[in-house]
Amino acid sequence: MDSVSSLVKVSLPNYLRNLPIPQSLTGFFHLSASEWVSLIPFVGTVSFVIYASVKACAPPLLEFSRKTSHMINPNIRKDEKKVVDFLEVEDLASEKVSFCRCWKSEKFPYCDGAHREHNEETGDNIGPVVIKRKAK
Ligand code: FES
Known part of the structure; x- marks a missing residue:
């Protein structure tokens, strides 16, 4: 020492x-x-x-x-390894259903319009996927 x-x-x-x-x-x-x-x-x-x-x-x-x-999902169901939702088309409760693609919706997987605020803030053009019931 x-x-x-x-x-x-x-x-x-x-x-x-x-x-x-x-x-x-x-x-x-x-x-x-x-x-x-x-x-x-x-x-x-x-x-x-x-x-x-x-x-x-x-x-x-x-x-x-x-x-x-590189993350696009800020906070939705982060405890899951992969977020996947399934819906049978016959189960559509209304004429159309809108699914969120911006990961900002409070009602995910459904669109609640939060993409509009995201688009205004960022200049992006994200919108939902809309599934329509086929007319018979
Ligand atoms: S809220 Fe996400 S696409 Fe509409």
Whole structure:
């Protein structure tokens, strides 16, 4: 433990203190070749730490973003793996039934007109699927 303590409290500060880091950005143009060479281990280590941190954190964030940005169903029956509804045409209670395709209806799977507000807000042109009873 003494070696770690010595490394953190003595060696590392001495190493950093002796790095030829200029006071301003233009000072980098005045560094000699040997000063640039002495910066390589420090820049390499810092770059690796940044790269490793981004590599460790970015994939879960990118995966979450990819999954949520392509979702079209914001909140309907999210506990189901796939939302599927069946209706026998003979069971139609009225002359026609409108089925929601915008996933905004409070009466899903039936259309309640919520697509109009969605279309006004987004400039989209979504409408329902309308099933009509065939005239006899
Ligand atoms: S409410 Fe969704 S299509 Fe009408």
